Amino acid sequence: MVDALAAAQVLSEIGYLLRQDPKEVFRAKAFSMAAWSLAIERPDLQALHRDGKLTTLEGVGAGIAKVLAELVETGQSRYLARLREEMKQPAREDESRIDFNHYQGDIHSHTEWSDGRATMLEMAEGARALGYRYLGITDHSPRIKVVNGLDAERLVAQSREMAQVQSQVDGLTLLQGIEVDILEDGALDLPDAVLEILDVVIASPHVKLRQEPAAMTERMLRAAAHPHVDVIGHPTGRRPGSREGASYDFEAVFKEAARNGVALEIDCDPARMDLSPEMARLACEFGCDFVVDADAHAPAEFAYVPMGLWMARRAGIPQDRILNFRPLDQLTDALD
Ligand SMILES: [Zn+2]
Numbered sequence: 563m564v565d566a567l568a569a570a571q572v573l574s575e576i577g578y579l580l581r582q583d584p585k586e587v588f589r590a591k592a593f594s595m596a597a598w599s600l601a602i603e604r605p606d607l608q609a610l611h612r613d614g615k616l617t618t619l620e621g622v623g624a625g626i627a628k629v630l631a632e633l634v635e636t637g638q639s640r641y642l643a644r645l646r647e648e649m650k651q652p653a654r655e656d657e658s659r660i661d662f663n664h665y666q667g668d669i670h671s672h673t674e675w676s677d678g679r680a681t682m683l684e685m686a687e688g689a690r691a692l693g694y695r696y697l698g699i700t701d702h703s704p705r706i707k708v709v710n711g712l713d714a715e716r717l718v719a720q721s722r723e724m725a726q727v728q729s730q731v732d733g734l735t736l737l738q739g740i741e742v743d744i745l746e747d748g749a750l751d752l753p754d755a756v757l758e759i760l761d762v763v764i765a766s767p768h769v770k771l772r773q774e775p776a777a778m779t780e781r782m783l784r785a786a787a788h789p790h791v792d793v794i795g796h797p798t799g800r801r802p803g804s805r806e807g808a809s810y811d812f813e814a815v816f817k818e819a820a821r822n823g824v825a826l827e828i829d830c831d832p833a834r835m836d837l838s839p840e841m842a843r844l845a846c847e848f849g850c851d852f853v854v855d856a857d858a859h860a861p862a863e864f865a866y867v868p869m870g871l872w873m874a875r876r877a878g879i880p881q882d883r884i885l886n887f888r889p890l891d892q893l894t895d896a897l898d
Pocket residue numbers: 741766768795796
């Protein structure tokens with residue numbers, strides 16, 4: 563039986579594969595949008611199909627409805643099978659089993675403190691509505707001026723708001739973090755003394771991604787060896803269909819991350835999907851742990867995780883190697 567989340571993952575994968583063909587970007591986005599709305603609404607697809615009402619779903623036109631109908635009837639999509647073949651990205655025999663019902667919380671999200679479009683309280687309530695036990699608030703660091711990144715002073719002010727928001731939400735623990743920029747030379751965009759006191763430090767490459775590979779390798783190695791870094795965010799910075807990611811010695815960097823207990827992110831934003839399943843599989847073989855996050859900038863974007871989980875499955879990552887499936891005390895141990 564294909565439920566809404568399983569169907570969302572199929573549509574998400576179709577969107578992902580289509581995005582790799584520049585001529586199909588428009589159609590790719592339509593599939594991603596439909597996947598997103600299924601992941602948010604979780605409709606009863608069987609009932610809608612029976613009543614001939616699949617096209618009443620947000621973002622579902624005749625073409626996507628056909629894919630959904632076949633999924634409901636057979637559990638398969640020939641369209642997806644064909645795309646996988648064309649893109650030479652087949653399903654694998656050794657995919658792992660990952661169950662979103664066991665997902666404990668997202669540790670990469672943004673608020674109005676930087677470039678998010680919702681308040682911290684709105685994000686916290688959104689996460690709680692999904693049954694999450696924890697949420698990492700990881701706004702940007704100062705370097706990126708256009709997004710109003712946080713310096714030490716604003717982080718202190720943010721922690722005061724966090725205490726207040728925390729008292730308004732039950733059953734959800736807020737973690738204060740930062741998505742700190744990995745500068746061109748591999749240094750981080752905030753002093754160690756600031757990073758040290760935060761619950762979650764995600765170090766991400768955002769600018770100068772086209773550095774030549776040797777310099778880029780040095781840069782990423784330095785970040786992966788930094789004592790306060792917990793996670794490397796969207797490790798290549800790619801944007802499927804529009805921007806190629808950074809290229810560096812992935813083996814060396816992934817091994818360094820594994821050695822230091824730094825997790826690698828699978829960022830489920832359909833515009834990123836980074837690491838890719840193939841790269842994540844490589845990292846998994848080198849012993850890395852993972853976080854699977856939405857990088858949400860609004861509460862509705864939390865649904866990127868349930869629709870994007872197929873990537874971790876395809877990469878063959880055992881569920882217990884993904885920090886988001888751990889209860890809070892084990893997560894905080896891992897982030898220590
Ligand atoms: Zn980022």
